[in-house]
Amino acid sequence: MEIITKIQAEEILKRxxxxxxxxxxxxxxxxxxxxxxxxxxxxxxxxxxxxxxEGRTMSHEQLKKELGIKCSK
Incomplete structure (x- = not known):
């Protein structure tokens, strides 16, 4: 294992x-x-x-009711 010098360590930190x-x-x-x-x-x-x-939208609740979707909490 190679040991780095203080100068090399400082250069690494700078980079x-x-x-x-x-x-x-x-x-x-x-x-x-x-x-x-x-x-x-x-x-x-x-x-x-x-x-x-224009009133051409419906709420999430209205859509679930229309589709017969029942969600439990």
């Missing part, structure tokens, strides 16, 4: 610190795809809001 700094920069600039809405997403939301305002 690790640089890697950590770069990783933090990358993490700050990563875009979470789940947070970005596409044009299709926005159009679907607009359509759903329109249907809701």
């Amino acid at each position: 690790l610190s640089n890697i950590e700094t770069r990783m933090n920069i990358i993490v700050e600039h990563v875009v979470d795809d789940d947070r970005v809405l596409s044009e299709d997403d926005l159009l679907a939301i607009e359509e759903a809001e329109k249907e809701y305002k």
Whole structure:
């Protein structure tokens, strides 16, 4: 087993610190795809809001009743 010198250990720590700094920069600039809405997403939301305002939607409870689904808690 090779023993590292104090200078080598300091160099390793310096490099690790640089890697950590770069990783933090990358993490700050990563875009979470789940947070970005596409044009299709926005159009679907607009359509759903329109249907809701027009009364063309039903609640989860109404849908379960219509389908005859009984859920136990």
